[in-house]
Amino acid sequence: MQNNKTDLFADNLANTGQPLADRLRPTDLVTFHGQTHLLAKDKPLRIVIESGKLHSMLFWGPPGTGKTTLARMIANNCGAQFISLSAVLSGVKEIREAVSQAKQSQANGRQTVLFVDEVHRFNKSQQDAFLPYVEDGTFIFIGATTENPSFELNNALLSRSRVYVLKHLDVTELLTILQRGLHDNELGLGDSDLQVSDEQLKQLAQAADGDARRALNLLDILASLAQAEGSKAISDQLVAEVIKGGVRRFDKGGEAFYDQISALHKSVRGSAVDAALYWLARMLDGGCDPLYIARRVVRMASEDIGNADPRALSISLTTWDVLERLGSPEGELALAQAISYLAIAPKSNAVYKAFNQVMSDVKQSNSFDVPLHLRNAPTKLMSDLDYGKEYRYAHDEPEGYAAGEDYFPDNMSATQYYHPVRRGLEDKIADKLERLRQADDDYKNKQRDKS
DSSP states (O other): OHHHHHHHHHHHHHGGGOOHHHHTOOOSTTTOOSOHHHHSTTOHHHHHHHHOOOOOEEEEOOTTSSHHHHHHHHHHHTTOEEEEEETTTOOHHHHHHHHHHHHHHHHTTOOEEEEEETGGGSOHHHHHHHHHHHHTTSSEEEEEESSOHHHHSOHHHHHTSEEEEOOOOOHHHHHHHHHHHHHOTTTSSGGGTOBOOHHHHHHHHHHHTTOHHHHHHHHHHHHHHHHHHTOSBOOHHHHHHHHTTOOOSOOTTSHHHHHHHHHHHHHHHTTOHHHHHHHHHHHHHTTOOHHHHHHHHHHHIIIIIGGGOTHHHHHHHHHHHHHHHHOTTTTHHHHHHHHHHHHHSOOOOHHHHHHHHHHHHHHHSOOOOOOGGGSOOOSHHHHHTTTTTTOOOGGGSGGGOOTTOOOSOTTSOOOOOOOOOSSTHHHHHHHHHHHHHHHHHHHHHHHHHHO
8 A cells, every 4th residue: 555655656746747836837817826916806917817908018026926827827818829938048030930920820810929038138139029010919918027127128118018017925825835736636746645744834935935936846846855765754854955055036137136235225324234234134145246245335335424434434445355355154244244333323425415516517517727826836937837826835824724715716616515414523524614614704804804
Protein backbone atom coordinates (compact mmCIF):
# COMPACT_ATOMS: atom_id res chain seq x y z
CA MET A 1 0.00 0.00 0.00
CA GLN A 2 2.85 2.33 0.89
CA ASN A 3 4.53 1.74 -2.49
CA ASN A 4 1.34 2.59 -4.37
CA LYS A 5 1.04 5.88 -2.50
CA THR A 6 4.66 6.70 -3.20
CA ASP A 7 4.19 6.00 -6.90
CA LEU A 8 1.09 8.23 -6.92
CA PHE A 9 3.10 10.95 -5.19
CA ALA A 10 5.80 10.77 -7.86
CA ASP A 11 3.33 10.70 -10.73
CA ASN A 12 1.45 13.69 -9.36
CA LEU A 13 4.62 15.73 -8.95
CA ALA A 14 5.83 14.91 -12.43
CA ASN A 15 2.51 15.65 -14.14
CA THR A 16 4.22 15.79 -17.57
CA GLY A 17 6.94 18.02 -16.15
CA GLN A 18 4.75 21.12 -16.15
CA PRO A 19 5.59 23.47 -13.24
CA LEU A 20 2.98 23.78 -10.52
CA ALA A 21 2.61 27.52 -11.14
CA ASP A 22 1.74 26.89 -14.79
CA ARG A 23 -0.67 24.03 -14.02
CA LEU A 24 -2.55 26.25 -11.58
CA ARG A 25 -2.74 29.30 -13.83
CA PRO A 26 -6.28 30.68 -13.29
CA THR A 27 -8.66 30.59 -16.24
CA ASP A 28 -11.47 32.61 -14.67
CA LEU A 29 -12.08 35.25 -12.01
CA VAL A 30 -13.15 32.61 -9.47
CA THR A 31 -9.68 31.09 -9.30
CA PHE A 32 -7.80 34.39 -9.75
CA HIS A 33 -6.60 35.95 -6.48
CA GLY A 34 -5.40 39.49 -5.88
CA GLN A 35 -5.88 42.78 -7.76
CA THR A 36 -9.25 43.42 -6.12
CA HIS A 37 -8.81 47.13 -6.87
CA LEU A 38 -9.22 46.18 -10.54
CA LEU A 39 -11.31 43.02 -10.41
CA ALA A 40 -13.86 43.51 -7.64
CA LYS A 41 -17.46 44.05 -8.67
CA ASP A 42 -17.92 47.23 -10.76
CA LYS A 43 -14.14 47.77 -10.96
CA PRO A 44 -12.77 48.82 -14.38
CA LEU A 45 -10.93 45.68 -15.49
CA ARG A 46 -13.71 43.36 -14.35
CA ILE A 47 -16.19 45.35 -16.44
CA VAL A 48 -13.91 44.92 -19.48
CA ILE A 49 -13.59 41.17 -18.93
CA GLU A 50 -17.30 40.58 -18.35
CA SER A 51 -18.51 42.87 -21.12
CA GLY A 52 -16.12 41.63 -23.76
CA LYS A 53 -15.61 45.19 -24.98
CA LEU A 54 -11.87 45.20 -25.35
CA HIS A 55 -9.41 48.05 -25.68
CA SER A 56 -5.63 48.14 -25.83
CA MET A 57 -4.09 48.13 -22.39
CA LEU A 58 -0.87 47.91 -20.40
CA PHE A 59 -0.47 45.84 -17.26
CA TRP A 60 2.20 47.42 -15.07
CA GLY A 61 3.22 45.61 -11.92
CA PRO A 62 5.76 43.39 -10.14
CA PRO A 63 6.50 39.84 -11.32
CA GLY A 64 4.04 37.11 -10.40
CA THR A 65 0.99 39.35 -10.01
CA GLY A 66 -1.08 37.92 -12.86
CA LYS A 67 -0.29 40.04 -15.92
CA THR A 68 0.01 37.15 -18.38
CA THR A 69 -2.87 35.28 -16.76
CA LEU A 70 -5.21 38.25 -17.10
CA ALA A 71 -4.29 38.71 -20.74
CA ARG A 72 -5.10 35.05 -21.50
CA MET A 73 -8.29 35.28 -19.49
CA ILE A 74 -9.45 38.34 -21.41
CA ALA A 75 -8.78 36.67 -24.77
CA ASN A 76 -10.49 33.41 -23.77
CA ASN A 77 -13.51 35.18 -22.31
CA CYS A 78 -14.00 37.11 -25.55
CA GLY A 79 -13.32 34.18 -27.83
CA ALA A 80 -10.38 36.02 -29.35
CA GLN A 81 -7.26 34.52 -30.86
CA PHE A 82 -4.37 34.88 -28.41
CA ILE A 83 -0.88 35.60 -29.75
CA SER A 84 1.93 35.94 -27.24
CA LEU A 85 5.30 37.57 -27.88
CA SER A 86 8.22 38.11 -25.54
CA ALA A 87 10.02 41.40 -26.09
CA VAL A 88 13.21 39.67 -24.95
CA LEU A 89 13.11 37.09 -27.77
CA SER A 90 11.06 38.81 -30.47
CA GLY A 91 11.72 41.55 -32.99
CA VAL A 92 10.10 43.25 -35.96
CA LYS A 93 9.98 39.94 -37.87
CA GLU A 94 7.88 38.28 -35.17
CA ILE A 95 5.63 41.33 -34.97
CA ARG A 96 4.97 41.10 -38.71
CA GLU A 97 4.14 37.42 -38.41
CA ALA A 98 1.70 38.23 -35.61
CA VAL A 99 0.11 40.94 -37.74
CA SER A 100 -0.32 38.43 -40.57
CA GLN A 101 -2.04 35.95 -38.26
CA ALA A 102 -4.26 38.69 -36.85
CA LYS A 103 -5.34 39.83 -40.32
CA GLN A 104 -6.24 36.27 -41.28
CA SER A 105 -8.24 35.89 -38.10
CA GLN A 106 -9.90 39.26 -38.73
CA ALA A 107 -10.93 38.10 -42.20
CA ASN A 108 -12.71 35.19 -40.53
CA GLY A 109 -14.57 37.56 -38.22
CA ARG A 110 -12.51 36.85 -35.09
CA GLN A 111 -10.64 39.33 -32.91
CA THR A 112 -7.00 38.87 -31.97
CA VAL A 113 -5.30 39.79 -28.71
CA LEU A 114 -1.58 40.42 -29.16
CA PHE A 115 0.13 40.05 -25.79
CA VAL A 116 3.67 41.41 -25.50
CA ASP A 117 5.45 40.39 -22.32
CA GLU A 118 8.16 42.72 -20.98
CA VAL A 119 7.14 45.25 -23.62
CA HIS A 120 9.51 47.83 -22.10
CA ARG A 121 12.38 45.86 -23.69
CA PHE A 122 11.19 46.76 -27.18
CA ASN A 123 13.08 49.72 -28.63
CA LYS A 124 11.32 52.67 -30.27
CA SER A 125 11.31 51.20 -33.77
CA GLN A 126 9.92 47.90 -32.51
CA GLN A 127 7.16 49.69 -30.61
CA ASP A 128 6.39 51.80 -33.67
CA ALA A 129 6.14 48.65 -35.81
CA PHE A 130 2.79 47.57 -34.39
CA LEU A 131 1.30 51.02 -33.72
CA PRO A 132 -0.59 51.22 -37.05
CA TYR A 133 -2.23 47.86 -36.35
CA VAL A 134 -3.29 48.91 -32.88
CA GLU A 135 -4.79 52.02 -34.44
CA ASP A 136 -6.73 50.27 -37.22
CA GLY A 137 -8.00 47.48 -34.96
CA THR A 138 -6.09 44.61 -36.56
CA PHE A 139 -5.51 43.40 -33.03
CA ILE A 140 -6.09 44.40 -29.44
CA PHE A 141 -2.74 45.13 -27.86
CA ILE A 142 -2.03 44.06 -24.27
CA GLY A 143 1.43 44.78 -22.94
CA ALA A 144 2.98 43.65 -19.67
CA THR A 145 5.79 45.52 -17.95
CA THR A 146 7.51 45.65 -14.60
CA GLU A 147 8.88 49.11 -15.41
CA ASN A 148 7.20 52.50 -15.26
CA PRO A 149 5.63 52.89 -18.71
CA SER A 150 5.99 56.66 -18.50
CA PHE A 151 9.74 56.22 -18.86
CA GLU A 152 9.97 53.07 -20.96
CA LEU A 153 7.24 53.31 -23.62
CA ASN A 154 6.59 55.65 -26.52
CA ASN A 155 4.04 58.35 -25.92
CA ALA A 156 2.21 57.22 -29.06
CA LEU A 157 1.75 53.74 -27.60
CA LEU A 158 0.81 55.07 -24.19
CA SER A 159 -1.84 57.34 -25.66
CA ARG A 160 -3.52 54.38 -27.34
CA SER A 161 -3.54 52.13 -24.27
CA ARG A 162 -5.07 52.27 -20.84
CA VAL A 163 -2.63 51.51 -18.04
CA TYR A 164 -3.75 49.15 -15.28
CA VAL A 165 -1.46 49.06 -12.25
CA LEU A 166 -1.16 45.64 -10.62
CA LYS A 167 -0.01 45.30 -7.02
CA HIS A 168 2.02 42.61 -5.32
CA LEU A 169 -0.08 40.01 -3.51
CA ASP A 170 -0.35 40.09 0.26
CA VAL A 171 0.38 37.09 2.49
CA THR A 172 -3.30 36.18 2.84
CA GLU A 173 -3.76 36.03 -0.95
CA LEU A 174 -0.58 34.00 -1.35
CA LEU A 175 -1.72 31.56 1.34
CA THR A 176 -4.97 30.99 -0.55
CA ILE A 177 -2.99 30.21 -3.71
CA LEU A 178 -0.62 27.90 -1.83
CA GLN A 179 -3.55 26.07 -0.22
CA ARG A 180 -4.97 25.45 -3.67
CA GLY A 181 -1.61 24.21 -4.90
CA LEU A 182 -1.33 21.88 -1.93
CA HIS A 183 -4.86 20.46 -1.96
CA ASP A 184 -6.06 20.56 -5.58
CA ASN A 185 -6.32 16.89 -6.60
CA GLU A 186 -6.42 17.53 -10.33
CA LEU A 187 -3.79 20.22 -10.92
CA GLY A 188 -2.00 20.58 -7.60
CA LEU A 189 -0.41 18.28 -5.06
CA GLY A 190 -3.64 17.04 -3.50
CA ASP A 191 -3.06 13.38 -4.35
CA SER A 192 0.45 13.40 -2.95
CA ASP A 193 -0.52 13.50 0.75
CA LEU A 194 2.21 16.07 1.27
CA GLN A 195 2.08 17.29 4.87
CA VAL A 196 2.83 21.00 5.19
CA SER A 197 1.79 22.94 8.29
CA ASP A 198 0.00 26.28 8.18
CA GLU A 199 3.07 27.93 9.68
CA GLN A 200 5.30 26.45 6.98
CA LEU A 201 2.94 27.67 4.27
CA LYS A 202 3.05 31.10 5.85
CA GLN A 203 6.85 31.05 5.68
CA LEU A 204 6.65 30.21 1.98
CA ALA A 205 4.17 33.04 1.42
CA GLN A 206 6.41 35.54 3.19
CA ALA A 207 9.48 34.36 1.29
CA ALA A 208 7.62 34.78 -2.01
CA ASP A 209 7.43 38.52 -1.29
CA GLY A 210 4.18 39.20 -3.15
CA ASP A 211 4.96 36.95 -6.14
CA ALA A 212 2.40 34.14 -6.69
CA ARG A 213 4.62 32.34 -9.19
CA ARG A 214 7.51 32.36 -6.74
CA ALA A 215 5.26 31.04 -3.96
CA LEU A 216 4.11 28.07 -6.06
CA ASN A 217 7.64 27.41 -7.30
CA LEU A 218 8.83 27.22 -3.70
CA LEU A 219 6.06 24.74 -2.89
CA ASP A 220 6.96 22.74 -6.01
CA ILE A 221 10.61 22.58 -4.97
CA LEU A 222 9.62 21.60 -1.45
CA ALA A 223 7.52 18.73 -2.79
CA SER A 224 10.32 17.55 -5.09
CA LEU A 225 12.85 17.53 -2.25
CA ALA A 226 10.40 15.66 -0.02
CA GLN A 227 9.93 13.09 -2.77
CA ALA A 228 13.69 12.67 -3.11
CA GLU A 229 13.90 12.01 0.63
CA GLY A 230 10.97 9.58 0.45
CA SER A 231 9.06 11.63 3.00
CA LYS A 232 5.57 13.13 3.09
CA ALA A 233 6.01 15.19 6.27
CA ILE A 234 7.84 18.43 5.61
CA SER A 235 10.40 19.42 8.23
CA ASP A 236 11.07 22.98 9.29
CA GLN A 237 14.70 22.46 8.30
CA LEU A 238 13.68 21.60 4.73
CA VAL A 239 11.49 24.70 4.51
CA ALA A 240 14.39 26.82 5.76
CA GLU A 241 16.67 25.34 3.09
CA VAL A 242 14.14 26.02 0.33
CA ILE A 243 13.55 29.66 1.20
CA LYS A 244 17.19 30.41 2.06
CA GLY A 245 18.84 32.91 -0.23
CA GLY A 246 15.68 34.46 -1.58
CA VAL A 247 15.79 38.21 -2.14
CA ARG A 248 13.10 40.84 -1.76
CA ARG A 249 11.67 42.99 -4.53
CA PHE A 250 14.40 45.31 -5.69
CA ASP A 251 15.25 45.05 -9.40
CA LYS A 252 18.41 47.14 -9.61
CA GLY A 253 17.93 49.99 -12.02
CA GLY A 254 14.19 49.45 -12.21
CA GLU A 255 11.12 50.97 -10.61
CA ALA A 256 11.54 49.29 -7.20
CA PHE A 257 15.15 50.46 -7.07
CA TYR A 258 14.29 54.13 -7.44
CA ASP A 259 11.23 53.86 -5.22
CA GLN A 260 13.28 52.45 -2.38
CA ILE A 261 16.18 54.90 -2.60
CA SER A 262 13.55 57.66 -2.67
CA ALA A 263 11.95 56.23 0.47
CA LEU A 264 15.35 56.07 2.18
CA HIS A 265 16.21 59.66 1.27
CA LYS A 266 12.83 61.00 2.35
CA SER A 267 12.97 59.09 5.64
CA VAL A 268 16.35 60.69 6.42
CA ARG A 269 15.00 64.11 5.43
CA GLY A 270 11.98 63.54 7.65
CA SER A 271 14.17 62.59 10.66
CA ALA A 272 12.50 59.13 10.72
CA VAL A 273 15.53 57.16 11.85
CA ASP A 274 13.76 53.79 12.18
CA ALA A 275 12.15 54.04 8.75
CA ALA A 276 15.48 55.10 7.24
CA LEU A 277 17.18 52.01 8.71
CA TYR A 278 14.33 49.84 7.42
CA TRP A 279 14.73 51.06 3.83
CA LEU A 280 18.49 50.67 4.11
CA ALA A 281 17.99 47.04 5.13
CA ARG A 282 15.48 46.49 2.31
CA MET A 283 17.94 47.77 -0.29
CA LEU A 284 20.83 45.72 1.07
CA ASP A 285 18.62 42.65 1.30
CA GLY A 286 17.60 43.21 -2.32
CA GLY A 287 21.20 43.19 -3.49
CA CYS A 288 21.92 46.91 -3.85
CA ASP A 289 25.58 47.87 -4.02
CA PRO A 290 26.38 49.48 -0.62
CA LEU A 291 28.71 51.93 -2.37
CA TYR A 292 25.76 53.28 -4.34
CA ILE A 293 23.94 53.95 -1.08
CA ALA A 294 27.08 55.58 0.34
CA ARG A 295 27.18 58.00 -2.58
CA ARG A 296 23.53 58.87 -2.04
CA VAL A 297 24.18 59.41 1.67
CA VAL A 298 26.84 62.01 0.82
CA ARG A 299 24.25 63.80 -1.29
CA MET A 300 21.75 63.70 1.59
CA ALA A 301 24.31 65.27 3.91
CA SER A 302 24.74 68.27 1.61
CA GLU A 303 21.17 68.61 0.37
CA ASP A 304 19.17 68.12 3.56
CA ILE A 305 21.53 68.91 6.44
CA GLY A 306 24.12 71.25 5.02
CA ASN A 307 25.54 73.76 7.48
CA ALA A 308 23.01 72.88 10.16
CA ASP A 309 25.50 70.12 11.02
CA PRO A 310 28.62 70.12 8.79
CA ARG A 311 29.81 66.96 10.53
CA ALA A 312 27.19 65.02 8.57
CA LEU A 313 29.19 65.44 5.38
CA SER A 314 32.43 64.32 7.04
CA ILE A 315 30.72 61.28 8.56
CA SER A 316 29.22 60.37 5.19
CA LEU A 317 32.58 60.59 3.42
CA THR A 318 34.21 58.53 6.16
CA THR A 319 31.48 55.91 5.75
CA TRP A 320 32.18 55.72 2.03
CA ASP A 321 35.86 55.17 2.85
CA VAL A 322 35.03 52.46 5.40
CA LEU A 323 32.88 50.61 2.87
CA GLU A 324 35.67 50.67 0.29
CA ARG A 325 38.13 49.36 2.90
CA LEU A 326 35.96 46.69 4.55
CA GLY A 327 33.52 45.81 1.81
CA SER A 328 30.24 44.02 2.48
CA PRO A 329 28.85 42.97 4.89
CA GLU A 330 31.37 44.32 7.41
CA GLY A 331 31.14 47.90 6.18
CA GLU A 332 27.35 47.96 6.20
CA LEU A 333 27.26 48.76 9.92
CA ALA A 334 29.09 52.02 9.22
CA LEU A 335 26.44 52.77 6.62
CA ALA A 336 23.72 52.22 9.20
CA GLN A 337 25.60 54.47 11.62
CA ALA A 338 25.84 57.28 9.05
CA ILE A 339 22.19 57.03 8.04
CA SER A 340 21.01 57.08 11.65
CA TYR A 341 23.20 60.13 12.33
CA LEU A 342 21.86 61.98 9.30
CA ALA A 343 18.29 61.13 10.23
CA ILE A 344 18.56 62.66 13.69
CA ALA A 345 20.74 65.61 12.67
CA PRO A 346 19.21 69.12 12.40
CA LYS A 347 17.98 69.72 8.87
CA SER A 348 18.61 72.60 6.48
CA ASN A 349 18.30 72.86 2.73
CA ALA A 350 19.44 76.49 2.75
CA VAL A 351 22.68 75.78 0.86
CA TYR A 352 20.83 73.55 -1.61
CA LYS A 353 18.26 76.25 -2.34
CA ALA A 354 20.89 79.00 -2.53
CA PHE A 355 23.03 77.02 -4.97
CA ASN A 356 20.07 76.21 -7.22
CA GLN A 357 18.98 79.85 -7.28
CA VAL A 358 22.39 81.25 -8.03
CA MET A 359 22.96 78.66 -10.78
CA SER A 360 19.65 79.66 -12.33
CA ASP A 361 20.56 83.35 -12.18
CA VAL A 362 23.99 82.76 -13.69
CA LYS A 363 22.52 80.83 -16.62
CA GLN A 364 19.91 83.49 -17.30
CA SER A 365 22.11 86.58 -16.93
CA ASN A 366 24.98 88.10 -18.88
CA SER A 367 28.60 87.17 -18.30
CA PHE A 368 29.47 90.18 -16.16
CA ASP A 369 33.13 91.15 -15.83
CA VAL A 370 34.94 90.83 -12.55
CA PRO A 371 35.15 94.32 -10.97
CA LEU A 372 38.62 95.87 -11.15
CA HIS A 373 39.07 96.04 -7.40
CA LEU A 374 38.60 92.25 -7.14
CA ARG A 375 41.11 91.39 -9.83
CA ASN A 376 44.62 90.29 -9.05
CA ALA A 377 47.56 92.38 -10.28
CA PRO A 378 50.66 90.17 -10.58
CA THR A 379 52.26 92.39 -13.28
CA LYS A 380 52.99 96.12 -13.63
CA LEU A 381 50.71 96.39 -16.65
CA MET A 382 47.80 95.04 -14.66
CA SER A 383 48.56 97.38 -11.84
CA ASP A 384 48.68 100.30 -14.27
CA LEU A 385 45.23 99.23 -15.51
CA ASP A 386 43.94 99.61 -11.92
CA TYR A 387 43.63 95.87 -11.28
CA GLY A 388 43.17 95.46 -7.54
CA LYS A 389 42.95 99.21 -6.95
CA GLU A 390 40.95 100.23 -3.88
CA TYR A 391 40.60 96.62 -2.77
CA ARG A 392 40.17 96.44 0.99
CA TYR A 393 42.11 93.59 2.63
CA ALA A 394 39.63 92.11 5.14
CA HIS A 395 42.31 91.07 7.65
CA ASP A 396 43.35 94.69 8.04
CA GLU A 397 39.79 95.81 8.82
CA PRO A 398 38.15 95.92 12.27
CA GLU A 399 37.07 92.40 13.35
CA GLY A 400 38.50 91.06 10.08
CA TYR A 401 35.53 92.28 8.04
CA ALA A 402 35.54 94.94 5.33
CA ALA A 403 32.10 96.39 6.03
CA GLY A 404 30.32 97.75 2.97
CA GLU A 405 32.66 96.12 0.47
CA ASP A 406 30.85 94.92 -2.69
CA TYR A 407 31.96 91.62 -4.20
CA PHE A 408 29.31 91.31 -6.94
CA PRO A 409 29.83 92.44 -10.58
CA ASP A 410 29.38 96.18 -11.18
CA ASN A 411 26.20 95.67 -13.21
CA MET A 412 24.58 93.37 -10.71
CA SER A 413 22.81 94.24 -7.49
CA ALA A 414 23.91 92.49 -4.33
CA THR A 415 21.59 89.53 -3.83
CA GLN A 416 21.00 87.34 -0.80
CA TYR A 417 20.86 83.71 -1.89
CA TYR A 418 21.76 81.96 1.33
CA HIS A 419 19.08 82.09 4.04
CA PRO A 420 20.24 79.91 6.94
CA VAL A 421 17.53 78.25 9.00
CA ARG A 422 17.17 78.55 12.76
CA ARG A 423 18.34 74.99 13.41
CA GLY A 424 21.67 73.53 14.48
CA LEU A 425 24.82 75.44 13.63
CA GLU A 426 22.95 77.52 11.05
CA ASP A 427 21.21 79.30 13.90
CA LYS A 428 24.58 80.81 14.84
CA ILE A 429 25.45 81.40 11.19
CA ALA A 430 22.22 83.37 10.78
CA ASP A 431 23.11 85.53 13.77
CA LYS A 432 26.55 86.27 12.34
CA LEU A 433 25.18 87.16 8.91
CA GLU A 434 22.73 89.56 10.53
CA ARG A 435 25.60 91.28 12.35
CA LEU A 436 27.64 91.54 9.15
CA ARG A 437 24.72 92.97 7.18
CA GLN A 438 24.11 95.50 9.93
CA ALA A 439 27.79 96.49 9.74
CA ASP A 440 27.37 96.94 5.96
CA ASP A 441 24.35 99.18 6.48
CA ASP A 442 26.17 101.25 9.12
CA TYR A 443 29.20 101.71 6.82
CA LYS A 444 27.04 102.78 3.87
CA ASN A 445 25.12 105.24 6.04
CA LYS A 446 28.38 106.81 7.21
CA GLN A 447 29.61 107.12 3.64
CA ARG A 448 26.38 108.85 2.66
CA ASP A 449 26.68 111.24 5.61
CA LYS A 450 30.23 112.11 4.53
CA SER A 451 29.15 112.92 1.03
